[in-house]
Amino acid sequence: MTDTKTKLLDVAERLTQTKGFNGFSYLDLAEEVGVKTSSIHYHFKTKADLALALVDRVHGAHVAAFGQLDAQVPNAENRLAAIVEVFEGYVNDDKFCLCGMLSAEFQSVSPAVRGRLRTYFQDMRSWVAKQLNEMGFTDSDNRSLSFVSSLEGSLLLARLNGDASLIGSALEQVKQN
Amino acid sequence: MTDTKTKLLDVAERLTQTKGFNGFSYLDLAEEVGVKTSSIHYHFKTKADLALALVDRVHGAHVAAFGQLDAQVPNAENRLAAIVEVFEGYVNDDKFCLCGMLSAEFQSVSPAVRGRLRTYFQDMRSWVAKQLNEMGFTDSDNRSLSFVSSLEGSLLLARLNGDASLIGSALEQVKQN
DNA sequence: GTCTATACAGCGATAGAC
DNA sequence: GTCTATCGCTGTATAGAC
Numbered sequence: 001m002t003d004t005k006t007k008l009l010d011v012a013e014r015l016t017q018t019k020g021f022n023g024f025s026y027l028d029l030a031e032e033v034g035v036k037t038s039s040i041h042y043h044f045k046t047k048a049d050l051a052l053a054l055v056d057r058v059h060g061a062h063v064a065a066f067g068q069l070d071a072q073v074p075n076a077e078n079r080l081a082a083i084v085e086v087f088e089g090y091v092n093d094d095k096f097c098l099c100g101m102l103s104a105e106f107q108s109v110s111p112a113v114r115g116r117l118r119t120y121f122q123d124m125r126s127w128v129a130k131q132l133n134e135m136g137f138t139d140s141d142n143r144s145l146s147f148v149s150s151l152e153g154s155l156l157l158a159r160l161n162g163d164a165s166l167i168g169s170a171l172e173q174v175k176q177n
Numbered sequence: 178m179t180d181t182k183t184k185l186l187d188v189a190e191r192l193t194q195t196k197g198f199n200g201f202s203y204l205d206l207a208e209e210v211g212v213k214t215s216s217i218h219y220h221f222k223t224k225a226d227l228a229l230a231l232v233d234r235v236h237g238a239h240v241a242a243f244g245q246l247d248a249q250v251p252n253a254e255n256r257l258a259a260i261v262e263v264f265e266g267y268v269n270d271d272k273f274c275l276c277g278m279l280s281a282e283f284q285s286v287s288p289a290v291r292g293r294l295r296t297y298f299q300d301m302r303s304w305v306a307k308q309l310n311e312m313g314f315t316d317s318d319n320r321s322l323s324f325v326s327s328l329e330g331s332l333l334l335a336r337l338n339g340d341a342s343l344i345g346s347a348l349e350q351v352k353q354n
Numbered sequence: 355g356t357c358t359a360t361a362c363a364g365c366g367a368t369a370g371a372c
Numbered sequence: 373g374t375c376t377a378t379c380g381c382t383g384t385a386t387a388g389a390c
Binding site for chain 1: 327
């Protein structure tokens with residue numbers, strides 16, 4: 001991965017999370033990275049290809065993060081808390097979740113991206129369910145759905161109000177008995 | 178409100194909920210309604226004005242719906258269920274929540290729209306809290322936050338998977354205790 | 355209130371030099 | 373791998389006739 005390609009993905013990721021995938025252009029991207037728009041087409045032939053690359057990168061990163069947490073944090077509740085912290089960090093950067101954003105814009109993304117988004121959230125729900133199971137919940141599948149839903153929805157509200165603490169408050173409910 | 182203006186709002190509302198506010202143009206709108214783009218500018222001087230009109234209309238409609246439910250449905254749990262049904266209907270139309278969508282695209286909407294979105298969700302949280310309170314929950318404020326968060330987040334996942342039942346499953350958790 | 359006509363900037367995308 | 377140059381189209385928006 002060249003330096004430029006990484007920078008392009010970094011900026012595109014941030015712009016997608018803040019303004020939506022349809023809320024920025026190749027020119028926005030080019031100016032921030034310091035290249036011409038034609039150079040972007042070298043790395044990502046079409047904007048749809050860029051969307052795919054964004055989802056794939058974040059999916060890979062999150063799967064890797066899940067693996068690291070499993071290996072390094074010896075407590076399921078703390079592992080879940082680590083993910084919550086990531087989302088709280090989004091609020092302070094005025095960001096929504098990348099895959100949440102593309103899911104919102106669902107009808108304007110390619111079939112390929114749609115498939116990847118389903119996989120992303122399926123993996124996330126599975127991992128969360130595993131943690132909840134370890135925590136002793138017998139309804140971990142359904143509780144995981146509730147957890148991930150609350151996470152996405154509360155992030156939306158938290159960013160709207162500039163108050164990251166809304167995420168933790170919303171999730172309290174889900175962790176109760 | 179002229180017939181054309183209403184039709185424009187109807188189509189714009191649907192396109193916003195399906196593709197996002199940045200995912201359609203005045204030309205898309207014009208072709209579907211059967212007018213020229215210049216006519217749209219007569220009703221909504223700028224696209225930002227259109228966004229404002231969309232939020233105001235849906236806010237008014239939902240506040241009215243809350244009032245009607247309060248007056249006509251003699252059971253808080255059933256009143257909540259009616260709102261859930263509205264969101265389940267979105268899934269079958271491949272729609273996200275209009276204000277949820279604009280909240281996702283938060284950084285690309287005007288300050289005026291941002292303020293309206295905050296009011297919309299504040300009103301919704303208040304009304305849901307009132308219902309939860311009537312249902313005997315003592316933590317109605319926080320539970321309402323969790324309810325609305327789950328509603329928005331599960332709608333995102335439900336549409337992604339074409340499965341409206343995910344909404345009810347996610348909310349089960351919030352109604353427990 | 356809707357139209358024609360038009361302005362003009364922006365869009366994604368491509369060809370070909372370096 | 374990045375550039376210049378350019379294409380054709382689409383974007384929002386306006387002026388003025390009807």
